[in-house]
Amino acid sequence: MDEIDLQIIKELTRNPQISFLKIAKKIGVSPITVQRKHTKMKEERTLLQSSITIDLSQLGYNGKAYIMITNAPNQERTTTMEALRQMQDVFICTEILGNFDLLAIAAVKNLRSIICLVNSIRKIPSVDRVEIALTADTAFPVSRDFNTLLSNINECP
Amino acid sequence: MQTAAYLFNRDKLITRPTMTHRVEIDEIDVKILRELIKDARKRLKDIAKDCGISSTAVFNRIKRLKTAGVITGAVQYVNMERLGYLFPASIGISLNSNQEPQVIRIIKERANLIAFAPSIGKSDLTIFLVAKSMNELDYLKQQLKKEAGIERITIDLWTTPCLNFENLNLQPIRA
Numbered sequence: 001m002d003e004i005d006l007q008i009i010k011e012l013t014r015n016p017q018i019s020f021l022k023i024a025k026k027i028g029v030s031p032i033t034v035q036r037k038h039t040k041m042k043e044e045r046t047l048l049q050s051s052i053t054i055d056l057s058q059l060g061y062n063g064k065a066y067i068m069i070t071n072a073p074n075q076e077r078t079t080t081m082e083a084l085r086q087m088q089d090v091f092i093c094t095e096i097l098g099n100f101d102l103l104a105i106a107a108v109k110n111l112r113s114i115i116c117l118v119n120s121i122r123k124i125p126s127v128d129r130v131e132i133a134l135t136a137d138t139a140f141p142v143s144r145d146f147n148t149l150l151s152n153i154n155e156c157p
Numbered sequence: 158m159q160t161a162a163y164l165f166n167r168d169k170l171i172t173r174p175t176m177t178h179r180v181e182i183d184e185i186d187v188k189i190l191r192e193l194i195k196d197a198r199k200r201l202k203d204i205a206k207d208c209g210i211s212s213t214a215v216f217n218r219i220k221r222l223k224t225a226g227v228i229t230g231a232v233q234y235v236n237m238e239r240l241g242y243l244f245p246a247s248i249g250i251s252l253n254s255n256q257e258p259q260v261i262r263i264i265k266e267r268a269n270l271i272a273f274a275p276s277i278g279k280s281d282l283t284i285f286l287v288a289k290s291m292n293e294l295d296y297l298k299q300q301l302k303k304e305a306g307i308e309r310i311t312i313d314l315w316t317t318p319c320l321n322f323e324n325l326n327l328q329p330i331r332a
Contacts, residue, residue, distance in 0.1 A: 012233040015231075016231040047233070047235060050197040051195065051232055052230070052232075059180075059328075059330065066276065089326050092319070094318040095316045096315055098313030107325060135277075137274035
């Protein structure tokens with residue numbers, strides 16, 4: 001990764017929908033260079049997806065659930081991950097190192113939907129224990145702090 | 158652990174617009190939202206083609222969704238590892254007094270914050286961040302431990318984060 005790559009990343013994090021032409025003008029390279037570097041960074045998976053942020057409260061959701069899962073002994077964690085990835089409204093999941101084995105974040109509508117979700121996770125054969133924390137925050141997928149963090153990065157690693 | 162009443166009193170900590178009337182969302186709006194969740198840079202022309210309407214119609218619908226406060230912005234995700242942030246983590250904090258503003262201040266000053274939210278259940282405050290080193294995480298933990306009112310801090314390192322935004326089960330909403 002070079003300085004230009006980093007500048008492109010910064011422009012994209014400031015405004016993910018900015019055109020290549022505008023990025024090119026801002027950082028003083030040709031639009032073709034921007035496009036080439038963008039494609040390369042996507043292929044290398046330095047740049048991941050871009051997405052819009054949504055206020056879920058406008059769409060019938062009332063919050064998010066953080067679901068902390070302990071895997072059953074002698075069961076593969078990847079089995080649980082696969083099941084979580086297929087689960088409706090679970091939009092982030094990860095294996096973790098710490099107090100639990102896996103963490104899933106889901107958008108929830110009401111008490112009934114929380115119960116359904118927890119029950120269907122409990123039904124995954126490789127799951128041992130499920131604990132949850134609930135938040136009334138309805139920013140999808142995360143709050144805006146993430147953009148600020150990225151645009152403050154000043155040096156290439 | 159905090160009571161539910163306490164959770165509702167701290168709404169100001171959560172960035173949430175005041176409740177307005179419900180926006181009407183039809184099948185095409187849902188489709189547009191789905192496309193933009195997958196790729197915020199998708200061209201209007203391509204969305205229009207997928208939805209079977211004109212580019213102008215797509216543009217107007219996106220504009221309406223923005224004005225109504227459904228679409229609030231856009232995010233570009235970056236492989237943080239490539240930028241030297243090797244440790245994505247979540248921190249759960251249990252508080253036994255109203256120390257939240259103080260804790261949030263420390264976190265904002267010290268950590269590379271991705272998101273935080275007051276929560277009920279397993280923890281009272283859930284924080285997501287990325288750290289450059291284990292030392293950085295440890296230092297943050299020590300700083301937090303010094304605060305009065307903190308009962309318990311748990312740090313979990315994310316090893317295989319996986320974004321499945323398309324799992325969001327968006328449905329049309331009638332007024």
